[in-house]
Amino acid sequence: MKTPRIFVFIVLIATSGGMLLLLLREPHYQGRSLTSWLQQCNDNTVIGMQRVPEAQTAVRAMPVKKVLPRLLKFVETTDDPVSLSVIDLSDRFRIQFLKWHTAEDFQKLGFAGFDALGTNAAPAVEELSNLLDDRDCAFAALRCLAAIGKPAEASICKALTNQDSRVREVSISVLAGVTDDVDVYVNRLTNSLNDPDINVRLVAIRSIALQRTVPDSVIPILIKELQRSEDEAEQVTEYLANFGTNAAAAFPVLSNLVISAHSQNLANSALRTIAMVAPDKALPLVLQSFHSTIQLRRYTAFGALCAYSPRPPEIEAVIESATDDKDEMISHRAKIALTQEYLQTHPIESKFSEEPVYGGESLGEWLKMHDAQGKYSKEAQDALRAMGTNAVPALVARLIYVQPPYGLPAYNINLDAVKGFIALGDQAKPALPELQVLLDGTNKDAALFALLAACGTGSNAIPTLTKGLTNQFRNVRIQAANNLFYTFAKKFPDQCRQAVPLLVKLLNDPDEDVRMSATNQIKEIDPTAAAKAGIK
Amino acid sequence: MRMRTYTRPFWFLAALFLSVVSANADPIELPEKPVTPEITFLIVCAILLEVVCIWLVLWCSQKPRFFVLWLIGMHLLTYPAFLGVLWLSQNMRPAFAVGVGEGLVVLVEGTLIYLICHFIPPAKSSLTTPSVIKCLFASLLGNMFSAGVFPALIMIYDHFASS
Numbered sequence: 001m002k003t004p005r006i007f008v009f010i011v012l013i014a015t016s017g018g019m020l021l022l023l024l025r026e027p028h029y030q031g032r033s034l035t036s037w038l039q040q041c042n043d044n045t046v047i048g049m050q051r052v053p054e055a056q057t058a059v060r061a062m063p064v065k066k067v068l069p070r071l072l073k074f075v076e077t078t079d080d081p082v083s084l085s086v087i088d089l090s091d092r093f094r095i096q097f098l099k100w101h102t103a104e105d106f107q108k109l110g111f112a113g114f115d116a117l118g119t120n121a122a123p124a125v126e127e128l129s130n131l132l133d134d135r136d137c138a139f140a141a142l143r144c145l146a147a148i149g150k151p152a153e154a155s156i157c158k159a160l161t162n163q164d165s166r167v168r169e170v171s172i173s174v175l176a177g178v179t180d181d182v183d184v185y186v187n188r189l190t191n192s193l194n195d196p197d198i199n200v201r202l203v204a205i206r207s208i209a210l211q212r213t214v215p216d217s218v219i220p221i222l223i224k225e226l227q228r229s230e231d232e233a234e235q236v237t238e239y240l241a242n243f244g245t246n247a248a249a250a251f252p253v254l255s256n257l258v259i260s261a262h263s264q265n266l267a268n269s270a271l272r273t274i275a276m277v278a279p280d281k282a283l284p285l286v287l288q289s290f291h292s293t294i295q296l297r298r299y300t301a302f303g304a305l306c307a308y309s310p311r312p313p314e315i316e317a318v319i320e321s322a323t324d325d326k327d328e329m330i331s332h333r334a335k336i337a338l339t340q341e342y343l344q345t346h347p348i349e350s351k352f353s354e355e356p357v358y359g360g361e362s363l364g365e366w367l368k369m370h371d372a373q374g375k376y377s378k379e380a381q382d383a384l385r386a387m388g389t390n391a392v393p394a395l396v397a398r399l400i401y402v403q404p405p406y407g408l409p410a411y412n413i414n415l416d417a418v419k420g421f422i423a424l425g426d427q428a429k430p431a432l433p434e435l436q437v438l439l440d441g442t443n444k445d446a447a448l449f450a451l452l453a454a455c456g457t458g459s460n461a462i463p464t465l466t467k468g469l470t471n472q473f474r475n476v477r478i479q480a481a482n483n484l485f486y487t488f489a490k491k492f493p494d495q496c497r498q499a500v501p502l503l504v505k506l507l508n509d510p511d512e513d514v515r516m517s518a519t520n521q522i523k524e525i526d527p528t529a530a531a532k533a534g535i536k
Numbered sequence: 537m538r539m540r541t542y543t544r545p546f547w548f549l550a551a552l553f554l555s556v557v558s559a560n561a562d563p564i565e566l567p568e569k570p571v572t573p574e575i576t577f578l579i580v581c582a583i584l585l586e587v588v589c590i591w592l593v594l595w596c597s598q599k600p601r602f603f604v605l606w607l608i609g610m611h612l613l614t615y616p617a618f619l620g621v622l623w624l625s626q627n628m629r630p631a632f633a634v635g636v637g638e639g640l641v642v643l644v645e646g647t648l649i650y651l652i653c654h655f656i657p658p659a660k661s662s663l664t665t666p667s668v669i670k671c672l673f674a675s676l677l678g679n680m681f682s683a684g685v686f687p688a689l690i691m692i693y694d695h696f697a698s699s
Contacts, residue, residue, distance in 0.1 A: 016639060080631050083629050083630040083631040086631065086633075090630075092571070094571055097623060098626060100626065101626070101630075103629075
């Protein structure tokens with residue numbers, strides 16, 4: 001009796017082992033299993049991504065008939081309670097040497113495989129299409145169908161009516177990649193516009209609105225959507241604006257929204273759009289809206305007026321009169337609009353035609369030859385130095401330059417002048433008295449730029465910077481403290497130490513940022529004085 | 537030296553445009569609950585329950601002296617081997633890997649129990665030696681029981697740990 005029992009025992013073990021081997025069998029390439037190659041395909045690290053093409057080639061090199069069933073198994077994987085408990089327990093007991101994979105991880109491996117195979121995986125379309133009905137793996141199946149591409153077109157169309165709203169939503173975007181004819185694509189999405197899920201509807205509207213090559217098909221749909229509900233209409237108005245005057249047919253609906261929409265945001269959005277799709281017809285309504293008592297409506301209307309190109313005389317008149325508007329925002333925007341218009345006929349550089357020239361290039365051209373960090377090339381630096389003191393008056397003129405006709409700041413020009421002064425170095429010394437006057441003036445921008453421009457003169461700048469510590473403008477005080485004790489203290493410690501009492505005074509400055517700057521600098525330059533002032 | 541002269545004036549420009557210094561916050565270490573006592577409790581209880589279960593199944597069979605200690609000692613071999621199988625099966629679904637691991641443990645433990653009962657001198661020679669099938673059955677029952685009570689053991693530990 002003993003021999004048959006042992007025989008049964010051996011058969012039992014052999015059968016178990018055989019079944020296990022059958023279950024684990026998978027195609028191999030260059031000694032590595034399909035799973036191993038798929039993990040390489042799925043590596044999102046920077047180094048790993050460089051090895052993805054190699055892994056994809058390996059997946060393609062394996063027999064498709066053997067690979068597809070395995071990939072489908074991965075895509076079909078769903079989370080079961082036991083697996084989730086095992087993962088949970090491993091996490092709970094911090095068993096870090098066990099790296100379990102969730103169902104989603106396996107689905108990603110499947111997707112990586114289909115992504116590598118592309119249209120070669122077409123034989124799997126039917127089975128993937130069936131998986132769309134399984135709530136747990138429908139989303140993964142859709143991604144795989146998208147990876148297969150054109151052969152999966154019919155299945156992706158089927159996904160537009162999937163029970164899972166997330167699948168319906170994604171299938172809209174995926175379908176765009178597999179549909180050749182734009183009109184066909186738009187027609188396919190018309191049913192999704194009535195989807196019960198708002199996100200699906202919004203994606204459908206956006207996807208249709210993106211098809212600008214077929215305005216005749218798209219615009220009637222968007223106009224219809226505009227009338228459907230105010231919740232989605234604001235977005236639709238913006239899409240219509242992208243069609244410009246091609247969407248002129250939307251004028252009646254848009255003008256109605258401007259007048260009667262319950263939502264102010266929608267009314268304003270419609271106002272912006274109406275000026276873009278039917279500028280001439282919209283003008284009376286835009287002008288009327290500019291005189292609205294609602295501030296935001298006025299801003300929108302004014303923005304729309306400024307965007308008119310070319311601007312008819314009546315708009316020009318409104319913008320000019322708006323420069324004196326009691327609303328500062330409106331008056332400032334009006335000045336900007338008119339300044340931009342002015343610049344079109346009066347280029348900035350024409351204001352500096354008298355500047356010195358070196359090597360055939362004007363000072364203005366040399367000043368532009370700096371990199372993104374504001375650093376000049378050796379050639380530009382040499383050119384600016386060669387111009388030397390001759391460049392000083394022109395640089396001062398640029399430093400205080402404001403934009404005509406309304407005197408708006410011209411920061412680019414001003415900062416170029418600052419950089420020019422710094423490049424001149426000691427040669428900028430003759431400008432110091434003039435810079436000091438600017439520093440003491442009432443223009444805060446000019447004062448700040450004058451302080452910065454003085455820094456290029458090395459130790460000569462220290463008196464100017466020291467004076468800057470007591471300047472009326474906070475930005476000037478902060479920059480004076482920072483530059484004096486950050487840039488100059490290491491080179492000229494004795495001269496800078498004389499300014500420490502003034503720095504101590506800044507510890508009681510009314511402005512918090514100035515106090516903070518002074519605190520930081522005093523700790524660096526003079527720890528003893530800092531300790532005396534109670535700074536830890 | 538020449539280069540330094542060129543770059544010197546740009547220090548303050550850097551200070552102007554990069555005046556906001558990034559904050560390097562110290563990472564906060566969150567105290568973690570030690571898991572060693574819990575793991576020890578769970579493994580010891582699960583092994584003891586399995587041993588008791590096997591001992592009861594083989595109650596009427598020939599067993600060596602200190603059989604319980606032999607069974608406990610057997611787990612010094614099979615438990616690390618079980619973890620090794622899990623490690624090798626990480627690319628499978630966790631449920632499948634645990635199932636395979638447990639299945640192998642049942643086979644190996646059943647075989648070891650059979651060998652222990654047959655080759656170690658018995659305490660009472662009047663009893664019959666257990667068959668392979670009976671040893672496998674005892675191993676299966678023991679492992680199923682210990683795996684089945686594992687969630688209950690966790691709840692018991694949580695109950696005492698929280699009180």
